Amino acid sequence: MARREADAIPLSRFGVLVAQLGSIVASAPQQPPDAILCFDLLSELVVAIEEEPKESIQQWQRKCEDALYSLLILGARLPVRRLASLAMGRVISKGDGISIYSRVSSLQGWLADGKRSEPLSCAVDQHADPGKIVKLGDFAGSDSIPGLLPGCTYQDFVRKDALQMLGNALEGCGGSGPSTAYSEAYRMIMRVGVSDKSFIVRMAAARCLKAFASIGGPGLGITELENSILYCLKALDDPVSSVRDAFAEALGGLLALAMNPEAQVKQQGNKGPAPVRMLEDGLQKHFILPFVRGKD
Known part of the structure; x- marks a missing residue:
């Protein structure tokens, strides 16, 4: 039990913000994201990325990218899109840069979907x-x-x-x-x-x-x-x-x-x-x- 407690990693501010953002995009089919709430949350997220150590960024990076990607394709307004994109760039820059390939590929395929x-x-x-x-x-x-x-x-x-x-x-x-x-x-x-x-x-x-x-x-x-x-x-x-x-x-x-x-x-x-x-x-x-x- 003691070893488990020692190995446990506390939920950082960055992790809390990622979880909140994930909750917002998960609820989007029932309740469209509130622009002001998203803007405030993303503003905090951008600051948190700068303050967070790389190891913690990598722990939450995929969930963060997933939430940001979902927010982008939901049709958010320009200020929210810009903050989401800025956060995406910074989290990939500070964390694991390899994911840029999958994210770019996903966005390209989505943009090319003629049904949009x-x-x-x-x-x-x-x-x-x-x-x-x-x-x-x-x-x-x-x-x-x-x-x-x-x-x-x-x-x-x-x-x-x-x-x-x-x-x-x-x-x-x-x-x-x-x-x-x-x-x-x-x-x-x-x-x-x-x-x-x-x-x-x-x-x-x-x-x-x-x-x-x-x-x-x-x-x-x-x-x-x-x-x-x-x-x-x-x-x-x-x-x-x-x-x-x-x-x-x-x-x-x-x-x-x-x-x-x-x-x-x-x-x-x-x-x-x-x-x-x-x-x-x-x-x-x-x-x-x-x-x-x-x-x-």
């Missing part, structure tokens, strides 16, 4: 799992980046959130991971995002292009870089000033990358790293002449 008809519940916003989970660089290695975009079939704010989540994932992963994942993400951005009818989605797509430039354009060749630059120039005629500003920032980053082969991520081919190329006369062709013509 409630747009609010699909808005697992840009702070969610793949987005700001403390820049876990290994995430790209799972080929999961393209899977962040199923949300683009939903309403405009959901499409915007999906692209923002993708941009955060790109920045977090850097240039590591297979080029096919980045190539597919780029294809989706250009096919779905840059010409979207909603200006907030176009802005998010522009920021994704800027993110690509900031990490060295993995998966992109000089042709893709030049096509992106040309589209950014075209987007400077967008009727919305904030969209023009976003594409102008992306234009500068992409042009600088295309002019600097040393900054480009070298892709692995069958015979080793593929050679990188510089965009010949890029500064004159894409940065000077278009603006001289515009002035005329």
